[in-house]
Each structure stands twice: as structure tokens, then as C-alpha cells.
Amino acid sequence: MTELTAGLATGTPRLMEGSEAIAEAMVVAGCRFFAGYPMTPFTEILESMAEKLPPVGGVCMNAESELEAIGMAWGAASTGTRTATGSTGQGLALMQESLAELSLARLPMLVINMARSQGDYFQATRGGHGDSRRIVLAPMDVAEAVEFTQLGFHLADLYRNPVVLYGDYYIAHTYQSVIVERLEFGPLPAKDWALDGSTGGTGAAKLISPLGDYKQRDDVGYDLADYYARVEVDLSAMETDFAPLVETGFVDDAEVVVVAFGTPGKFVRYCVQELRAEGVKVGFVRPISLYPFPTEALQDATRAVRGVAVYENCAGQMIDDVRLAVLGRVPVEFIGGLTMDSSAFGIGPDLQVPILKQRIVDACRRAGCDLGEVPQ
Amino acid sequence: MERSLIATGIGGQGIQLSAQVMARAAIHDGRKAMLFGSYGGMMRGGSTDASVVLADGPIDSPPVLSRCWLGIAMHHQYLPGLLEKLDDRSTVFVNTSVIQDKVDTAASVVDFGATELAVEAVSLVCATMVMVGAVAAATSLLSPEALEAGLAEALPPYRREHFDLNTQALAVGYDAGLELAGSYTIPAAWATR
Numbered sequence: 001m002t003e004l005t006a007g008l009a010t011g012t013p014r015l016m017e018g019s020e021a022i023a024e025a026m027v028v029a030g031c032r033f034f035a036g037y038p039m040t041p042f043t044e045i046l047e048s049m050a051e052k053l054p055p056v057g058g059v060c061m062n063a064e065s066e067l068e069a070i071g072m073a074w075g076a077a078s079t080g081t082r083t084a085t086g087s088t089g090q091g092l093a094l095m096q097e098s099l100a101e102l103s104l105a106r107l108p109m110l111v112i113n114m115a116r117s118q119g120d121y122f123q124a125t126r127g128g129h130g131d132s133r134r135i136v137l138a139p140m141d142v143a144e145a146v147e148f149t150q151l152g153f154h155l156a157d158l159y160r161n162p163v164v165l166y167g168d169y170y171i172a173h174t175y176q177s178v179i180v181e182r183l184e185f186g187p188l189p190a191k192d193w194a195l196d197g198s199t200g201g202t203g204a205a206k207l208i209s210p211l212g213d214y215k216q217r218d219d220v221g222y223d224l225a226d227y228y229a230r231v232e233v234d235l236s237a238m239e240t241d242f243a244p245l246v247e248t249g250f251v252d253d254a255e256v257v258v259v260a261f262g263t264p265g266k267f268v269r270y271c272v273q274e275l276r277a278e279g280v281k282v283g284f285v286r287p288i289s290l291y292p293f294p295t296e297a298l299q300d301a302t303r304a305v306r307g308v309a310v311y312e313n314c315a316g317q318m319i320d321d322v323r324l325a326v327l328g329r330v331p332v333e334f335i336g337g338l339t340m341d342s343s344a345f346g347i348g349p350d351l352q353v354p355i356l357k358q359r360i361v362d363a364c365r366r367a368g369c370d371l372g373e374v375p376q
Numbered sequence: 377m378e379r380s381l382i383a384t385g386i387g388g389q390g391i392q393l394s395a396q397v398m399a400r401a402a403i404h405d406g407r408k409a410m411l412f413g414s415y416g417g418m419m420r421g422g423s424t425d426a427s428v429v430l431a432d433g434p435i436d437s438p439p440v441l442s443r444c445w446l447g448i449a450m451h452h453q454y455l456p457g458l459l460e461k462l463d464d465r466s467t468v469f470v471n472t473s474v475i476q477d478k479v480d481t482a483a484s485v486v487d488f489g490a491t492e493l494a495v496e497a498v499s500l501v502c503a504t505m506v507m508v509g510a511v512a513a514a515t516s517l518l519s520p521e522a523l524e525a526g527l528a529e530a531l532p533p534y535r536r537e538h539f540d541l542n543t544q545a546l547a548v549g550y551d552a553g554l555e556l557a558g559s560y561t562i563p564a565a566w567a568t569r
Contacts, residue, residue: 015400015409015529139412141439174439175396175411177403267438347414353442 008315013177018142022112022167023048025149026084031110032058033076033083035069040171040345042088042114048346049168066091070098070111077107078208080194082153086112086165089120090357095136099162100128104210104231106193107312108156110149110227116339116346120263124164125291125321131228135159135242135246136290138166140266142176147348148185148288154185159238160193166290169346170263239292247286250276251301254283255369259298259322260311261287264336264351268311273358280371290318298325305330309360312336313348330368335359378431379411379517379565380441383467383504384458385450385471388420388505393530394448395426397508397546401419401431401518401526406432412439423454427524430517432566447483448511449475467562471503486514486560493552502545509549514557516563520550 002287016024023045026034034049036042037291046062053060059076063069069085078084092113102109113120124136135155139145145167152163193213198204207213212227247265250272251257260268265286272284285301287294307330310319316334323332333358339348364371381398385391392413394535401407410429416422422536443461447468452475462468467482473491492505493498506529512518518526523546531539556562 013403013408015396015411141435143434170412170439173412175409175413176435177399177407179410196556263438267440268438270436270438273436351438351440353438374478 004328007226011178011179011181013343015177016142016180017044017173017175018145018167018171018173019044020048021142021176021178021180022147022149022259023052024241025146026110026153027052027056027058028180029082029150029153029154031082031084032056033073033074033081034058035061035085036087037063037066037069037091039091041090041116042086043170044110045086052163052305057322066094067098069203069265070095071107074098074105077102077197078105080191082157083108084110084112084153086114089113089115089123092120094122096123096127097129099134100130100132101136101210101236102162103128103132104130104228104258105208106160106213106231106234107162108153108155108160109153109162110165112165112167113171114172116169116344117314117340117348118168118264118312119338121126121290121312121314121317124166131232133291133343134164135238135241135292136164137245137292138167138262138265138288139171140262140286142171142174143178145171146178146180150183151185154188157188157191159234159242161235161238161314163331164375165301166262168263174235180355183330202332217299242292242293243291244292244297245288246297247288248301249273251283251285252302253281253305253308256309256360256364256367257283257285257301257305258309258311258335258363259285259287259292259318260336261318264311264313266358267351267353268360271306271360273355274353275360280361280364281369282364293321293325295321296326298322300329302326306369307363309335309363311356311359313351314338319358333363336362349371377566378435378437378438379446380444381430381446381448382425382458382461383426383428383448383450383456384423384425384445384454385422385504386420386453387415387422389424389450390467390501391415391424391426394504394508395428396530397523397526398428398512398518399430399526400529401512404522404525405519408433408435410437410439410569423457425454425457430433436437446511446515446517447452448507449479450507452477453476455479461511467515469507469514471507473503479549484561486562488552488556490549493548497548498545499541502542505542505545506549506552509546510553510556513550513553514560514562515565520547522552
């Protein structure tokens, strides 16, 4: 069980832009290798890491592409060094093969997606080939990003598996007063698998490969069936052990529950608070771990509702997980849609409190709620 | 309690710097701060605005504001975008040195010739900093000590030589703001200081 510690930090707060705050959180978490290729809105994280890592003895590489960036990160991670890479969705697309193979090689790594919308949900939660899976954390603001960055490294080490941090343009470029200090999430197993330079013939050599952690005789090679079966057991154990993270609000007597994640989740949360003050019986569920998805929490929150509304800044992807959780018990309606300015870097002109409130109120009416004196 | 502000003007007036000063100053006053700046590609003359939220506790407000408690209007060019976000509970400080038409809004309007005062007492380039000083004093939003500390942090290293000038601008604006508080009914930002 993972306990969140947001708000418990006691140091001096500083006004930091999200990108810099995430970079600093990586450094205090002990990250000593970072590689990436510049791409808005990820670029400032790379720039910050280039500034912050050398003074603490770390290395930051501006790679020639995202393929090379994650390739370099493979090498660093296999030595047991806390390692991270990242990009935006397009760059993450290039990293999907590695992301899946990292699961098979059992290498921990934090992979940051500073996404340009929420249309990378499928990529984040279902990406990669084969049977690979990874935890995906989605902060709603800079303060959470600072915490989840550190939690991401912890979970990666705990389960020897990559963790994806799903950010966006707002988190990258919003300044917020935050306390960045080392957070402890509990004990971790020793990295006795890490390569230490011992070579074959010394009796101390170790093998890290997506094909296996031992070789049979040279003329036989790896036993993939044995290895993949063991990885499958470990990844399934991760899913059982990790309790999905979620925030819920006003759900106890809610007639309609709105589901949203990330920065739009922060907008929806605010809209729901205002609508409650205006007498609308609405609640919210904000998935924080997108994978594993907080299915049970969503089931609990929607047991007695008239309907569920889903907001995403894309054509609708998470809504599939919401539908799977609700299993047809109540109607699930999509109230989102892709909104972005002409740069397409991630600013959503429709991401405005009055617009979202109106969509939520309309969804409540369609679900059959009696809204009485509500102004809209 | 959250207090939301939007400052607007044209690129080059110092809107983004002033927002940095206010957000950083609030932290020195023991509050939490959030700032989201939005500006076009042009350094000078393009649209620029900054949304700032200051609070006693964790900030619930999303980064993009659709209405604000206080508006700072430095230039008429991009004023309509700010006016949309004001209502009858808002107060807007209008830089009457530049914005010469009457501002049509339900919000309470505080007329203040920030640019003229800056030219007279400090320097033209400090007009927005004069305005920030005035807003801070008239609403008790930020203490003078915190403003100076916020300025020290907000100025980039290659602009350090302008620290004294901007400190003076904040002080001149602060004194003017105390006078404004005598001539207008301006709500106090916080229940206690």
C-alpha cells in the first residue's frame, strides 16, 4: 500500500516552474542519469536536468533522438543507477519497444511523458508490445508532480519495472510554490541484480537482458518460456500488490460522478466544488494511477448514481476503463473533446471552468437530476 | 482563502516580471502561490497576461482563471480579455496613463496613472512595478518587505543592475496605493495580515 505524503513536507517553499520542480524532484530522489531529446513541452525538463545533474556527479545526455535517449537510459539503469528519460507522446511512441523490453529485462526507470493533450492515455496504459505492463501516475499540478516523480522512482525500484509519469503543458509551465525535499516511501529490495563490471569467467558476472537472466549452454541459449513465465508472475504480483491511487470528492450522495485525470482533473475538481456550493449533487473521481486503474474506487463511487460523465482533453480513451469499471450499471457519457490552440502544444482554450461547469450541469440534466434553482 | 489576479498589458511592459514578483512575495508572506503566464511569440508589443493565485492553504484553483478577484490593466490593447473575467465582486486597477477611455465593467474601477508616476518619480520602464506596489498597498495583498524579497528573487542575474530602480518603483507605488485606499473603497485581500 502506497501512502501519499503531499503536504507533509516541511522545508521552505519556493516558486518553481513545473519542469524545474520535476527535475529537482528527480535529483533529490537520487536520479543520476537522464537522457532525452528536446520536444515541447518536455524540453525544459531536459534543460533543467542538464543544469542540475553535473554538480551532483550525475550525467545528462541530449541524445540524437528519443530512441537513443531510452537506449542510453537502459545502460545506466542496468548499473542500478536511478535513471529517467522522457519526451512528449510522439517521442514516447519511439520509446515503446524499449519500454516493453525494459519490463522483460526487469529494469527500473522513470519515463516522463509531458503530453500535448490527453490522447496518450492508450499509449501510456496499453503501450508496448507483448505482455508488458507498467504503473502510470498522473499528477494534477506541480505539487503532485514533485511527489509522484519521487514515488515513480520508488515504485520502479520496488517492482523492477518502468513507471510512466503522465504530465502536460500546464504542469510543465505553471509556477507553483512547492517544497522539494526527499520523500521516503518505505524500504526497497537491494539491487543485487545490478551490473558492476564483473565479466564472464570471474564467477561474479550478471546478466540483464529482455531474453533472460541466465544462459544455458552456449549451443542452446536462453530458455524464453521459463523466463517469460517468471516475468509474468512478477508483473502480475505488481498488479496485485499496488493499490491504485485515486482521489474522490463529494461522491457519498452524488447523483452524477464526473471522472477526469491530470490537469483537467484539477479543473473538474474545482467545478464540482463550485457546483456543490450551488446545490448540484455532483461528485468527482480523479484517477491518479491510470494503470492500474482505480476500478474498485470507481465502482464504489458510482453505486447509487444516475450517471457518470467523463472529461478528457481528447476524443475519449480513459472512458473505456470507466465503462469497464461501471459494467453497464449506469450510463457513461463523454463530456470532453480535443481542445488545443494553434500551436497544438497542449493549451486547451475550452479548458475553462464555466464551460466545464455547463457541460457537467447538462450531463446532470440528461441523467435526470432535478436541478431546481441552479442558474444555468 | 484564495485570491486570484490577472495582469494584462503588451509585451515589454513587465507583466510577466510583475507576476513573478507578486507570486514570490506571497511566499515570503507565508502564503502559497501559483502563476501561469501566457504571452505571444513577440517580446515587445504582443499580448501578455499572467494569472496569479495566492492562498492561505492548498490551491484548488486550476492554472487558467476564468474570473478573478483583482485585475491589473496596463494597456488597452488586450483589455477585453481581462474584462471578460471580471464580475461585480472584482476590482480592477486601470493604468489611466495609457488606457484613456472609460473602462466598461461591472467591477469596481480604481484609476491610477502608473506610467505617469513612474516617469515622474522613477523611470518609464518601471510602470508595472509601480502598479504592483500600489495594488499591494491598497489591498494589503502583499507586505512591502515581501515585495522587495520577491523582486530580488524574480530578477534574472543579467538584470540585477535594475534591482534598486525597481525597489524604488515598488516603494513609490506602495505610497501611492496607500493614498488610493483613502479615496476608493478597496476590499482588503486577507482577513488578517
